[in-house]
Amino acid sequence: MSTPSFSETIDHFSPAQEEGTGVPGAEKGLHGRPAPPSIQDQRYKTGTMVGLAGILMFFTAFVSAYIVRQGLGTDWEPIKLPNLVWYNTLILLASSFSLEMARTRLKDLPALRSWWLGTATLGTVFLVGQLVVWQKLSAEGVYLASNPSSSFFYVLTAVHGIHLLGGVLALLILSLKLWGGILASHHVGSMALYWHFMDFLWILLLLLFVFWR
């Protein structure tokens, strides 16, 4: 059949089991070397990568519209980015670092849990930070419809924020597995792929806002 017997190849682990025995991933192929990726594992990774390709096209459409609209040039007034944007960026980078710490600590359950929640927290802080950025801009009288540059800034930050919010929700949903059930390594891998991509995408958008004014 298409999906081989799962118990043979899965490299997931049960936290409950771990805590009892103290042997992470016992008999599951996690003895310090990666188990052969199962089909299940592959399916999630492939799905995430395919999804990211679609998301990339979605953002490419906005960015190309940005560039074209900016090139029309008669009414484009560059917006002044609040400094908070840079702190938000650092927080987002920190969240990627945090998730990477979690991903490389699959065997150390308490550390995994801490870094995992840390990532979700940093992601939430970033989102709140972006809202504050909006607030600062609107306090200065820069609204969605003020100028094409501000329109694009609000739209792109909103669309990115929604994708990141999805990431935070995914982290929280998966943390249910981290506490009560089974968090397979393909969950962690796919999550990391998505999260780092959103991080990378934000950097690209920031570069666009800074250098393509």
Added chain:
Amino acid sequence: MAEAEHSHAAHAAPTSFIWKYIFSKDHKIIGIQYYLLALFAVFVGMALSVLIRINLVWSGTSIGLLEALFPEGAPGGVMTPEFYLAMLTMHGTIMVFMVLTTAPQGGFGNYFLPIQIGADDMAFPTLNMLSFWLTFVSLVVLLAAFFVSGGAPTSGWTAYPPLSALGEIAGPGLGIGQDLWIVSIAIFCIASLLGALNFITTVLDLRVKGMTLMRMPLPVWAWFVTAILGLLAFGVLLAAGILLLLDRVAGTSFFIPGGLVVSDQIINHKGGSPLLWQHLFWFFGHPEVYIAILPGMGVTSQILAVFSRKPIFGYKAMVYSMFGIGTLGFLVWGHHMFMSGMSPYSAIVFSLLTTAIAVPSAIKTFNWLGTLWGGRISLEPAMQFAIRFVSLFVSGGLGGLFLNQPSTDIYLHDTYFVVGHFHLIMGVAAIFGIFAGTYYWFSKMFGRHMNKKLGTLHFWLTFVGVNSIFMPMHFLGLVGHPRRYAELSGVNFLAQTAPLHFFITIAAFITVAAQFIFLFNFLWALFKGPKAERNPWSATTLEWEIPSPPPHDNFGGKELTVHHGPYEYSVPGEEADFVMQTARPLQKTDTGTEN
């Protein structure tokens, strides 16, 4: 462990009605749901086209039913010109999105892609269910536009701004109706993106042992390429839709230029570019044409081989040409915009790239004819439709040769020539692919046979009918007849075209009537058709390996191994004239990569 169950089936068979047939995760049920959604939508779209044809020939006629349904759009039962444009918009939108995009991909693709590669289900069954229900919501929102204040939008299925971006002030239907249109399309985009993700992942990761890429049946390749196109194209339309909606509701100026005075009011937007919408829309819109027709190409390839009892001619060339068509499809959107003031140099580039699509298209046509050549042809209804898919692909494609030249397009643009062209190639050819698929796979999907005589009658009426409708439209275009005119009275230079319009309308009536033969056949076969055996067509692919209809988990936990390519018909030295893909390998001839 939840995951452990995956080793046997993607999910357990549900027992209650709601989970089995409504919110089902079974790709087969979801496929049927998509198919029925498209079947409903196609009859709605067809009713609209009948109204369009009536208005063109007998404008001013009062239709009682219209007054009851749309007192605003058809006061006294007489269609207003705006109402005509609303019919046109909704006809196009429903047909392109809810029929041509859903039935071949969401319908047949969902049902047969996993089976043809030996999988239990799609890679993400829950996501699959979500895709369908989002599509359903999208259809409901779209149809709701008929019944809101102002009625359905009048901006065409392409929704060009500024008309589509200004709101109610621009005319009836451009208020809430247009908002609903955009929301519906946005939901549809999300549904299609999720579907595409599922299709691609399933093909890449869930193929059964021995099912190498080059042993996949051609429909699977077609669904796969279509899914890639959808993945890359629908996100762009979604982005464009969001920007358009913001122009309408949030006061932004992405697409609305400055200095507009509409209905004696100065429009408070400035600096936007209507052409930006056209670029974004057609970057989606052209691949969309292939999203509609590629599955038909896959189905046609399959059926021509089965009913000629011959291997498909040039399997690999078929695969590569589909990728060629898909790739070029992303590079030609400018040919919809030759009249937009585009630089002639850009136009030449777009024109050359468009012409280049003729190469993979010609390869496919040549190979289809090569498959038929010398075959033992049996003219089942599925085969009739598949052969004429090729015919329509050629006659529709030849119109493209005139439209892809900027010099001739300047004359033909926005005339009935364009209407005839895209209906033949995108509409009718794709629909013929759907019909071919229906007659071919009905027995597998529902366990009963459709009636062959009724099928043949349906085929002939439809084939003669659609050619009588859309071929003359090319001539209307050649005399310079513009599209989208609600009525022709008072347009002197079009007076001579009235008899041709009359002919087209009569042909449309006959063609529409023929579809009720199909509907009757479909419903009759569903309940009363003769029971279908496992493999009525003596075909080789995996779906014919299992009972009709297949059980919940498709293969009943049976371990399959594929040893053969999908088109081993009339193999010398074999007893039967076909070799199932799972048959034991032949001595020395099975190289593993052949075919």
